[in-house]
Amino acid sequence: MLKKDTGTKCRTKLSKRTGGFNMENKNIGIIGIGVMGKSMAKNLLDAGYSVQLFTRTKSKAQSLLELGAIWKDSVSEVVKNADVVITMVGYPDDVEAVYFGENGILENAKRNAYVVDMTTSKPIIAEKIFKEASERGLFALDAPVSGGDIGAKNGTLSIMVGGQLKAYEQLKPIFEVMGGTIIHQGPAGSGQHTKLCNQITIASNMVGVCESITYAKKAGLNPERVLESITTGAAGSFSLSNLAPRMIKHDFAPGFYVKHFIKDMTIALESAKDMGLLTPGLALSLELYTELAEQGEQESGTQALIKLFS
Incomplete structure (x- = not known):
């Protein structure tokens, strides 16, 4: 696997050797x-890729523009000349809004482009994107990530990929700039299903972390x-290594928003019910996080759950 400290030249060589994208002209x-x-965008810029972007609030992109990213005024403007399109938006409705319709990605992307949704979204939407993309001569992957703000900054995210294996292999050099563990999980939707497995695991674990810290305090321990x-x-x-210390320090800044975790757990719970699965740990965690959000903590980091236990 490509090491993070080997530099842009090594990544370029890797791209050429694997038949992937040469960053000089993509x-x-x-x-x-x-x-x-x-x-994630900063890491791509630092690796030498040409990046053009759009987000609803331009001011949020200012630091990237200063690093050389190119601002575009709409989704359609971003995608019409892009070889690879990466989306990282908030909710499944947002995914559908940017991919479908007259001004969406699929309508405006050039033929043979790669479209990669890295949002945590519904597997059925990933399958729908893949189907329509294929009909239009595009290659689609669903590639949600895990690792929080720390993993994003360090380029060590876990990236879970669904879609055609050949498309995955072509884009792996790009994924390696953003992640440390990159695994092709299967056909379209498989990346999203894998991310839901990840969120189900975290859901119960976060409750346990909060209970553990509270117990330690009540027992008079440091x-x-x-x-x-x-x-x-x-x-x-x-969660224990990275979020528990933030809980202890009362640092509730978001590495991952409460509101987005609720979204992920809701999708996971719905998917589990569709498969006839019982997920009581997930259900309890969703109930607790919903209560936390109702107390005004939607924009806090997921570690704010400790407030319910204090």
């Missing part, structure tokens, strides 16, 4: 610049020292 269009999307002991044992997890 354009990437990006739609949606949020907490994670901004860092929670930071408790973390030193338990993060490297059988209880270890990303």
